[in-house]
Amino acid sequence: MTDSISASIDGLILVINGGSSTLKFALFRMGTAPVRELSGFIDRIGSPEGTLRWTHEGAGTVGPQAVAVPDHAACIEPLLSCLTDRLTHRPLVAIGHRVVHGGPRYRAPQPLTPAVMGELQRLSAYDPEHLPGEIELIKGLAQRYPHLPHVACFDTAFHRGMPLVARLLAIPRRYEKLGLQRYGFHGLSYAFLMRELRRVGTSDEVTGRVILAHLGNGASMAAVNKGRPVDTTMGFTPTSGLPMSRRAGDLDPGLVTYLARTEGMSVERFHRMVNRESGLLGVSETSSDMRDLLQEERNDPRAAEAVALFCYQAKRSIGSLAAALGGLDTLVFSAGIGEHAPIVRSRICEGLEFLGVIIDPVRNEAGEAVVSKDSSKVTVRVIHTDEESEIARSVLELIGAES
Secondary structure (H helix, E strand, C coil), rough: CCCCCCCCCCCCEEEECCCCEEEEEEEEECCCCCCCEEEEEEEEEHHHHHEEEECCCCCCEEEEEEEECCCCCHHHHHHHHHHHHHHCCCCCCEEEEECCCCCCCCCCCCCCCCCHHHHHHHHCCCCCCCCCHHHHHHHHHHCCCCCCEEEEEECCCCHHHHCCHHHHHCCHHHHHCHHHCCCCCHHHHHHHHHHHHHCCCCCCHCCCEEEEEEEEHHHHEEEECCCEEEEECCCCCCCCCCCCCCCCCCCCCCCHHHHHHHHCCCHHCCCCCCCCCCHHHHHHCCCCCCHHHHHCCCHHHHHHHHHHHHHHHHHHHHHHHHHHHCCCCEEEEEEEHHHHHHHHHHHHHHHCHHHCCCHHHHHHHHCCCCECCCCCEEEEEEEECCHHHHHHHHHHHHHHHHH
């Protein structure tokens, strides 16, 4: 890692988007705006059944291939092997890393200096599901490319402008001074979605009251007014808020005490349960994948209940965020479920007519860019999110500012 940032306009930016057991990566060609040249995905990190696949833009997909990835650091060699051909034509000039938690300090992308790395180590306890693996990837790639700039792009940064009342936790005030507050996540996705809304929407939408719904394996929503963050469903960690594929979402904190007393459940066991065994998987007892549950809901009441719970909690969150906004002008669905499951969009919006939300069944089923009726007071959009593109753009802007 280096404190100085300089780059060639002909160079490439590598983007690393590490999850708790997955790793997405992409290679972008620099220019006025970054242009994607390659995308890849490593799944089941920590499992004996790791897989790798990647796609060259304009060409087919390679894989899935079996790879040995016992930890995040082990992903680096197979990842770099996918880039060999591209790196022979253009130099790699910077690496951008998605970092889930930036704590109270970081509101913008940061060069990964020793001081920033020290702060990320300190923050590891904030998000033990993501930060340790992300730090492994940063260190491993810094060893391979010590003279390149490495840039941290924080998922929490988008929400740092929320009003204090939306950030406070109702616990003794001394903990707020220690950094315990509501942070919100999926901020890179939300930043991209707002950028896209400025491109495809009207000026009234961009400056109006917007709810962004990032519904994927991880799921959350964010409220934005006049381009500024107002509130979000996630809090101190990404476990909170909506039920997700394997995460529980919001729970009564009394469950910790109850399960410790009745089952002898340790903190570590509770952490594993609410992060890896709950959500859609926990309720259905069969699958964490919404596609599987939609296929089985007619035959399995547990699958139907898992889908119904997800849609109900999403609907309730839209109502809550609309109250924080004082109304609603635009609702944006995004991420895997939000973009590709029209039945889920329909069920979430059913009953929201009092807010002015009226879905057009034909547009919705077709997955059009706007899925609301012309008569709907609220414009309901489907926008494909792209966290990697947002990271590449942030790195490019930082390089331009500091070169």
